[in-house]
Amino acid sequence: MSPEDLDPAVVAVLAKVSVTPADVAECAPLAGGTYNSLLRLALRDGRRWVVKRPPSAGPGSALRYEHDLLRGETEFYHAARHVPGVPLPHPVHTDVGGTPPAVSCLVMTELPGTPWHEADASLTAGERTRLRRDLGTAVARLHSVTGPEFGYPARPFGPPPADWRSAFTAMTDAVLDDAEHYGAELPLPAARIRDLLAEAGDVLTDVTRPALVHFDLWQGNLLLDGEAGARTLSGVIDAERMFWGDPVAEFVSLALFDDIEHDDAFLTGYAAGGGEVTFTDSVRLRLHLYRCYLYLIMLVEAVPRRYPPEQLAWTRRHVGKHLTASLDAVASALAGRR
Numbered sequence: 001m002s003p004e005d006l007d008p009a010v011v012a013v014l015a016k017v018s019v020t021p022a023d024v025a026e027c028a029p030l031a032g033g034t035y036n037s038l039l040r041l042a043l044r045d046g047r048r049w050v051v052k053r054p055p056s057a058g059p060g061s062a063l064r065y066e067h068d069l070l071r072g073e074t075e076f077y078h079a080a081r082h083v084p085g086v087p088l089p090h091p092v093h094t095d096v097g098g099t100p101p102a103v104s105c106l107v108m109t110e111l112p113g114t115p116w117h118e119a120d121a122s123l124t125a126g127e128r129t130r131l132r133r134d135l136g137t138a139v140a141r142l143h144s145v146t147g148p149e150f151g152y153p154a155r156p157f158g159p160p161p162a163d164w165r166s167a168f169t170a171m172t173d174a175v176l177d178d179a180e181h182y183g184a185e186l187p188l189p190a191a192r193i194r195d196l197l198a199e200a201g202d203v204l205t206d207v208t209r210p211a212l213v214h215f216d217l218w219q220g221n222l223l224l225d226g227e228a229g230a231r232t233l234s235g236v237i238d239a240e241r242m243f244w245g246d247p248v249a250e251f252v253s254l255a256l257f258d259d260i261e262h263d264d265a266f267l268t269g270y271a272a273g274g275g276e277v278t279f280t281d282s283v284r285l286r287l288h289l290y291r292c293y294l295y296l297i298m299l300v301e302a303v304p305r306r307y308p309p310e311q312l313a314w315t316r317r318h319v320g321k322h323l324t325a326s327l328d329a330v331a332s333a334l335a336g337r338r
Contacts, residue, residue, distance in 0.1 A: 136269025
């Protein structure tokens with residue numbers, strides 16, 4: 001697209017940082033986002049930015065937790081800006097508007113590199129091990145940041161909860177409400193899932209510090225840069241799903257549909273970065289709870305996003321299978337405690 005074709009709303013935001021369409025050499029939409037829209041800008045002075053805006057869909061088309069997601073992403077980058085060795089975008093400008101006020105636009109620096117999942121097939125085994133170790137160190141450093149309260153910064157469910165158990169219960173209750181609202185297909189009735197997760201909720205009292213959690217660290221949100229054989233982790237991006245909570249929750253997307261306990265390279269790097277994790281019964285049960293939450297989101301969001309039939313069928317089959325396994329694991333752990 002031509003700079004002259006920029007959306008007037010984007011032009012207005014750029015004006016606030018003294019940039020006009022004439023200052024833009026190139027602009028193009030970015031693919032890959034599943035909620036917010038992304039626009040890449042190359043300025044004539046060499047700066048490269050990404051402009052991120054919420055979708056234009058009306059009320060009722062999003063999940064409850066998705067309220068003002070850009071507020072969380074902005075908070076993530078500001079909170080982690082002094083963390084050493086973690087390549088993050090730098091917020092250039094945040095625009096707030098609407099009633100009630102919400103972050104309507106985030107302008108940030110663009111990071112170099114290719115999404116990990118696009119480069120993964122070309123990595124050698126040794127290179128992949130080194131990168132997973134480096135990722136572990138970076139994640140541990142992010143987890144050292146402590147937040148002001150538990151939960152999502154935008155407070156989509158009301159006043160901040162007093163503890164992590166209350167915060168996570170509100171999170172799971174909301175996505176189950178969404179499941180009923182949208183008529184999402186779940187492997188068990190929403191009421192049964194709600195009861196099961198609530199019964200296991202006492203294990204969440206083991207979490208007493210609201211750590212910085214990205215919660216979407218699959219390979220698509222990790223950038224690699226450099227020559228083959230010497231690639232480096234060049235970006236940790238798309239922090240819109242972040243919350244303040246249990247750092248153990250991070251391990252779900254880091255080992256999506258798998259088990260982080262099998263990732264020796266990551267865990268070695270995590271320990272080197274100051275992260276502490278021992279896979280106790282409490283940690284394993286909490287991991288199952290967080291898997292349930294992520295898989296529920298993946299199943300429910302497919303409805304308002306109107307996945308095409310083939311993608312919808314795959315999601316229900318594949319994600320549903322993993323949700324069932326995680327729910328069974330929660331039930332088994334509870335049975336073992338009775």
